[in-house]
Amino acid sequence: MSQHNCDLLIVGAGMLGLAHAWAGAKRGLKVRVFERSHTPLGASIRNFGQALVTGQAPGVMLDLARQSHRLWAELGQAAGLQLKQQGSLLFARSEAEEALLEAFCAGRACEQGYRVELLRGAALDGLYGGRFAHHRAALHGLDDQQLYSREALPQIVDYLRTLGVQFHFSTLVRDVEPGSALTSTGRFSARHIVVCSGHDYQTLLAEPLAALQPSVCRLQMLRARLQQPLDLQHAVLTGLSCVHYGAFADLPEAEAIRAQIRREQPELETHGIHLLVSPTPHGELIIGDSHDYGSDASPFNAEGVDDIMLALAEHTLGGKLHVLERWQGVYGSRGPGPFSVLQAGAGVSAVLMHTGLGMSVGLGLGERSLSALLGEGEWPQASVA
Structure with a gap:
């Protein structure tokens, strides 16, 4: 062991990279994490911070989300995260959405x-002083959690440092091979290398990643403040999410929602819009999102898409919003399954998400992947049970 710089070398300090680092540190491994930017700046800090169990499809994704739920509670307490554990509220705005929730x-x-x-x-009317009484129903997901990603990830980094994890920020990993990684600050040796490179499919392991035929999803996101303050403690969704999330999307009742969207608001389907709202610890709300797929993320946002999302949010929340900030979320998408685990060589693996569900399943996926890497269990497979 002494001939190696570390036991476990991880490329990427996003959610999956940190999940693997934590799993390794808990096992007493010497862990190094390399990140090309000065702090995590990718999909993991641009998102809603929603760790959802309720929306996950039966099978491996639901299993991973449930495992991640337990791990978030453990990590939240250890790292001092402001983790909201009151659950989620998915509001039915129409008869079709209510029928799906009933089913x-x-x-x-x-x-x-x-x-x-x-x-x-009365249970719906009593939520937040009647603020959501104009909806037909609400599905309360009791196991769903939420945090403010842009603050939480740096906190997790700080916590992992106390466990002995060494971070190399502003350091590009140029190449990996069995036993070593070539970086912009030199070569490092490691017994195990795990590449968690997000939607970068060309810097490392380009050939095996190309075989997955992945794409990139670009999202339009907003941070806003309600003119009438609302101390929101839940993650918020609407029935529009029922045609996107695997727990609901294949139910027969979902087709009535799709038909209603195509009939009344086809632009929602065109832009892949379904409303998500997450509170920040500072009394603000993260609002989105849209979905635009391709090989690269266009840098140009459409104001009309933001207008649609704001109108949906104002109706759902029952108040006017003042926009504070706009940005793009970007994540890897549309691979052969919701995630991929590749063994790219002796001691070299890659773990990638192909959906925007890394916060919901990432901790469990990191735990299972590292367990398999060390011969303690089986590699996770992205198949439906």
């Missing part, structure tokens, strides 16, 4: 053990 609660939720409750009547 989900009566069927799949019972069969698969989703911890949810359907709120209507």
